[in-house]
Amino acid sequence: MTDFVLRKITTQIEEILHEGGPAATLPVLRGAIYAICSNPYAGRYEENLLPAMDALKPLALMLTDRLVAAMGGRDGIDAYGKGAIVGEAGEAEHGAIWHVSGGYGMRERLGECRAIVPSAMKVGGMGSTLDIPLGHLNAAYVRSRFDAITIACEDGPRSGEVLFALAMARGGRVHSRMGGLEIGQVKGEDGLR
Template identity: 65%
Template sequence: MPEFKIRKTMIFIEEIVHDGGPVSAKPRKRGAIMALVKNPFAGRYHEELQSAMDDLKPLGLMLTDRLIEALGGPDGIDGFGKGAIVGEAGELEHGALWHVPGGYAMRERLGDSKAIVPSCKKVGGVGTRLDIPLGHINAAYVRSHFDGIEVGVPDGPKADEILFALAMSKGPRVHNRMGGLAAEDVKGEDGLR
């Protein structure tokens, strides 16, 4: 059972009032939470990694709960995404460990959402930044919720660390006007529409 020892966590919330156009009657919220953890697989190749996803499930739930609280509760959260930055002594597949623990934690806490959780991962050194894609929690075709949020920490990930991140949003882009499926018309049956 590998240990993903936490060095630190970081959380931030944005309230977007306008994006160059008129002031929105209801600001959009976006937030992200990150955990910088020790990578128990750094430095050498390990054939079997998949079982380590179970070891990360408590971290996924803890980060999900903290981000939901920071956003003022689950009501109105309708966008999500996840990501990982693996330090240079690791490999991209170590970031893929986050798919189940990060994605399913958000699904569980947000009411069994239907859409795929957008994801991004990369290998990088200290100070590397990552753009986490955001999408609607129940329908991938809701254009008004296509967005992203940048994450990173100034002192990580070190070579033997991984930065795991979750992101959520409340509401569409402030000045969305690209048409397509409207959030209020989502059926939520297949994760697409």
């Protein structure tokens, strides 16, 4: 990770007790963690960005470990997502390098995860927000896990920086009642159902 000099790590945990209806039997827990790093590609075009994906794997593992710990351990975490905000001197592709690294880190630590890791990225200035989509770890069609967590950093990413984020949840939307595949119906064979 030598090219991506780490400046800051922030962890965010949300405990959702209700959404206007009756209190949830078990509160939903959503968490996000992000790292602000220098962007070695800021202000210039780099043809080959692929080596950066491997360079960021240690960061992804560290962030995953910290987020799992902040959420009280691995048990019950059943949704995940990732995202990036690239500072103004960069380009969206500098956030896309997080696709493999971020997904790798979570899959390595969370165990069997067959569903795609939902992702969002953009170029934005300091204070930009990012809605990180969440989806079930093993079955993309579990509608109760279609959710998002919003992150923001008041002092980043600066022009020559990039924010790399991971997100996880324990439980779905409070009072989910949109039908579709229910948790008890998950087979976890193909990442879809």
